[in-house]
Amino acid sequence: xxxxxxxxxxxxxxxxxxxxxxxxxxxxxxxxxxxxxxxxxxxxxxxxxxxxxxxxxxxxxxxxxxxxxxxxxxxxxxxxxxxxxxxxxxxxxxxxxxxxxxxxxxxxxxxxxxxxxxxxxxxxxxxxxxxxxxxxxxxxxxxxxxxxxxxxxxxxxxxxxxxxxxxxxxxxxxxxxxxxxxxxxxxxxxxxxxxxxxxxxxxxxxxxxxxxxxxx
Amino acid sequence: xxxxxxxxxxxxxxxxxxxxxxxxxxxxxxxxxxxxxxxxxxxxxxxxxxxxxxxxxxxxxxxxxxxxxxxxxxxxxxxxxxxxxxxxxxxxxxxxxxxxxxxxxxxxxxxxxxxxxxxxxxxxxxxxxxxxxxxxxxxxxxxxxxxxxxxxxxxxxxxxxxxxxxxxxxxxxxxxxxxxxxxxxxxxxxxxxxxxxxxxxxxxxxxxxxxxxxxxxxx
Numbered sequence: 001x002x003x004x005x006x007x008x009x010x011x012x013x014x015x016x017x018x019x020x021x022x023x024x025x026x027x028x029x030x031x032x033x034x035x036x037x038x039x040x041x042x043x044x045x046x047x048x049x050x051x052x053x054x055x056x057x058x059x060x061x062x063x064x065x066x067x068x069x070x071x072x073x074x075x076x077x078x079x080x081x082x083x084x085x086x087x088x089x090x091x092x093x094x095x096x097x098x099x100x101x102x103x104x105x106x107x108x109x110x111x112x113x114x115x116x117x118x119x120x121x122x123x124x125x126x127x128x129x130x131x132x133x134x135x136x137x138x139x140x141x142x143x144x145x146x147x148x149x150x151x152x153x154x155x156x157x158x159x160x161x162x163x164x165x166x167x168x169x170x171x172x173x174x175x176x177x178x179x180x181x182x183x184x185x186x187x188x189x190x191x192x193x194x195x196x197x198x199x200x201x202x203x204x205x206x207x208x209x210x211x212x213x214x215x216x
Numbered sequence: 217x218x219x220x221x222x223x224x225x226x227x228x229x230x231x232x233x234x235x236x237x238x239x240x241x242x243x244x245x246x247x248x249x250x251x252x253x254x255x256x257x258x259x260x261x262x263x264x265x266x267x268x269x270x271x272x273x274x275x276x277x278x279x280x281x282x283x284x285x286x287x288x289x290x291x292x293x294x295x296x297x298x299x300x301x302x303x304x305x306x307x308x309x310x311x312x313x314x315x316x317x318x319x320x321x322x323x324x325x326x327x328x329x330x331x332x333x334x335x336x337x338x339x340x341x342x343x344x345x346x347x348x349x350x351x352x353x354x355x356x357x358x359x360x361x362x363x364x365x366x367x368x369x370x371x372x373x374x375x376x377x378x379x380x381x382x383x384x385x386x387x388x389x390x391x392x393x394x395x396x397x398x399x400x401x402x403x404x405x406x407x408x409x410x411x412x413x414x415x416x417x418x419x420x421x422x423x424x425x426x427x428x429x430x431x432x433x434x435x
Contacts, residue, residue: 035308050251099333142232171369
């Protein structure tokens with residue numbers, strides 16, 4: 001019996017537009033994932049405690065604050081900014097951010113002329129080492145389909161309207177390079193230290209769906 | 217393959233719906249799905265390219281209706297079955313029925329920090345010199361393989377220019393199918409919006425892809 005056949009049956013049970021379709025689908029997945037974890041644990045192929053550690057790592061250690069510190073340092077230290085331009089992987093590693101889905105980093109700098117926007121149209125490639133786990137919208141069809149053809153429309157849905165003559169560069173992450181947008185430094189921040197500057201850098205600003213600034 | 221995953225330029229999915237203060241996980245099972253996917257990969261039975269191809273092979277209606285963690289789990293089940301770690305019947309029952317294939321490693325809790333910090337670099341040396349240099353005009357090839365490729369449909373048979381030589385990397389079109397890593401040079405290639413989208417395209421738009429050398433022809 002093929003996996004497809006099985007999935008087809010599953011979908012049929014709960015896919016007819018009932019009010020609780022969403023709940024049913026999620027409880028289906030809960031049972032499905034639980035069964036998978038059970039059998040793999042029984043077979044000695046996984047360690048459930050390793051899963052706990054993975055989850056804790058991405059909930060508490062590897063998240064967008066990492067990237068915000070990279071950006072704040074780039075704003076504060078021209079030598080570091082230059083290092084980011086020439087070898088982003090090494091520059092970012094110097095702050096302790098390395099590894100999974102950050103092995104081959106590239107930093108792309110917004111300028112007065114050009115705004116950068118990052119997408120993965122083919123899957124969900126994302127710079128985990130500096131931004132952590134991607135948000136749902138980044139992995140969903142609406143963003144993946146439209147970022148490359150209608151980026152201004154997408155940005156408007158994030159509340160960001162760029163000047164009409166500003167160029168937009170969209171980076172489709174089709175290979176193993178992972179892109180971090182370095183937003184422009186907001187005006188009037190000359191006196192701020194790196195930690196205060198990092199507070200101005202949201203996850204979305206490092207994807208390109210926002211600009212840097214105080215949290216609204 | 218021209219699968220449901222190749223979304224660039226498709227229409228009809230509605231507005232992007234960013235969620236304010238989105239949590240890292242929306243349900244408990246998403247946490248387990250993340251950990252299972254990483255732990256499954258650590259078994260060493262398949263490459264990241266094969267796992268991407270398994271996700272692309274989810275039937276379109278299911279793929280487009282699934283959350284990404286669900287896509288991961290559906291593909292993980294296929295990969296576990298394909299590589300002899302668990303049968304469909306075992307996965308459905310949630311119970312062991314036979315001995316699994318021997319994994320290369322089992323990810324234990326005390327290994328997680330090291331494994332995540334190390335990652336899985338995909339750059340590999342090649343003996344050839346890059347065929348293209350920054351500034352070269354190139355055209356992407358036009359092909360429609362039923363197998364894995366990382367050249368999106370919207371960027372096939374399009375003319376652009378090489379912006380950067382990014383190094384040499386494992387070639388996913390081969391590696392996804394167990395044909396070896398066969399590394400090639402990878403280039404960032406930039407296209408003008410109108411070259412890709414034609415009439416009505418945003419004149420301020422440029423789009424880049426990262427393209428393996430065999431995706432490209434000199435113009």
